[in-house]
Amino acid sequence: QKEVEQxxxxxxxxxxxxxxxxxxxxxxGSQSFFWYRQYSGKSPELIMSIYSNGDKEDGRFTAQLNKAxxxxxxxxxxxxxxDSATYLCAxxxxxxxxxxxxxxxxxxxx
Amino acid sequence: GxxxxxxxxxxxxxxxxxxxxxxxxxxxxxxxxxxxxxFPKQSLMLMATSNEGSKATYEQGVEKDKFLINxxxxxxxxxxxxSAHPEDSSFYICSARTPREGDGYTFGSGTRLTVV
Numbered sequence: 113q114k115e116v117e118q119x120x121x122x123x124x125x126x127x128x129x130x131x132x133x134x135x136x137x138x139x140x141g142s143q144s145f146f147w148y149r150q151y152s153g154k155s156p157e158l159i160m161s162i163y164s165n166g167d168k169e170d171g172r173f174t175a176q177l178n179k180a181x182x183x184x185x186x187x188x189x190x191x192x193x194x195d196s197a198t199y200l201c202a203x204x205x206x207x208x209x210x211x212x213x214x215x216x217x218x219x220x221x222x
Numbered sequence: 223g224x225x226x227x228x229x230x231x232x233x234x235x236x237x238x239x240x241x242x243x244x245x246x247x248x249x250x251x252x253x254x255x256x257x258x259x260x261f262p263k264q265s266l267m268l269m270a271t272s273n274e275g276s277k278a279t280y281e282q283g284v285e286k287d288k289f290l291i292n293x294x295x296x297x298x299x300x301x302x303x304x305s306a307h308p309e310d311s312s313f314y315i316c317s318a319r320t321p322r323e324g325d326g327y328t329f330g331s332g333t334r335l336t337v338v
Contacts, residue, residue: 146326155228155315155329156266200266202326210256210319210327214265 115139116203118213126221131188133216135201138182144204145177147186150215151197159199160186191220224250224320228330235306235337243301243333245316251296252318256327257289260313272299306337 116137125131133147144163148156162168162175162184174187184203188195201213225248235241245255255272270291271279278291290302303310316330 144326148326153313153334155332157329158326161326204326212266 114213115205115211116201116213118199118201118216120214121217122219123216124219124221125191127191127193129191129220131191131195131218131220133186133188133199133201133218135184135186135213136182137184137201137203137211139203139205140179140182142179142182142203142205145175145184146202146204147173147175147184148200148202148212149195149197150200156200188218191218193220193222196220224248224318224322224328226252226316226318226328226330228316228333230333231331232334233336235335237307237337238305240302240304241306241335243303243314243316243335245299245301245318245330247297247318250318250321252299253296255293255299255316255318257291257299257301258315258317260315260332266315269301272301274299303335306335308337311335311337 118135147160149159150156160175162177168175172189176185196219198215198217200215203211227246229244253274257269258266259269260266268281269284272291272293274293280286293299313332315332317327320328
C-alpha cells in the first residue's frame with residue numbers, strides 16, 4: 113500500500129465549476145498535510161496546508177481533512193483555465209519524512 | 223517567504239560527462255535538503271536526502287556513486303550527475319523544509335537535464 117494515494121485523473125471541469133481533488137493516506141499518526149500545484153515543466157508550489165480536522169479556506173481553495181477516514185481533499189471553487197495543472201497531495205507523518213501522492217491532473221475547460 | 227534557488231534551470235551535456243546542479247536556501251538555513259527526479263508525466267521520485275556536514279541518505283535503487291551529493295554549508299547542497307547517459311535525462315528538483323511552521327517544503331525551480 114502506498115503512503116499517499118491520489119486518483120491520477122485526468123479530471124476535467126468546466127470553467128466556473130467546483131473541482132474536487134481527493135487523497136488518502138496510510139499512516140494514521142500523520143499530522144501535517146499539504147496540497148501543491150505543479151504546472152507542466154515547473155516545480156511544485158505550495159497551495160494549502162492543513163493540520164486539524166475540518167475545513168480550511170483560502171480564497172477559492174478549501175482543504176478538508178478527516179483524520180478518522182485518513183482522507184484529505186482540495187476544493188477549487190470558480191475554477192479557471194489557469195488552475196489547469198497537476199495537484200500533489202503530501203503528507204508529513206513525522207520529522208523530515210514527507211510523502212507525495214502521484215498527483216491528479218486537472219483540466220479546466222473554458 | 224522562504225526561497226530555494228536552483229541552478230542551472232536547463233543544461234545539455236554530452237554522454238559521459240558530469241553535470242553539477244546547485245540548490246541554495248536564500249533566506250533561511252537548511253540542514254536538510256531533498257533531491258527529486260521527475261520523468262515526463264510521472265510523479266516526483268525522492269532520490270536522496272542531503273544532510274549538512276554528513277553523508278547523504280539515498281533511496282533504494284539510486285546509485286550513490288553516480289549521483290554525488292554534497293551539503294557543505296547550511297545554505298547549499300549540490301547534486302553531481304557523473305558519467306551522464308541519455309537515460310539520466312530528467313527534471314531534477316531540490317527542496318528544503320521551510321523554517322516557518324505550516325509551510326511544508328519549498329521547492330527549487332528545477333533543472334531540466336538533457337544528455338545527448
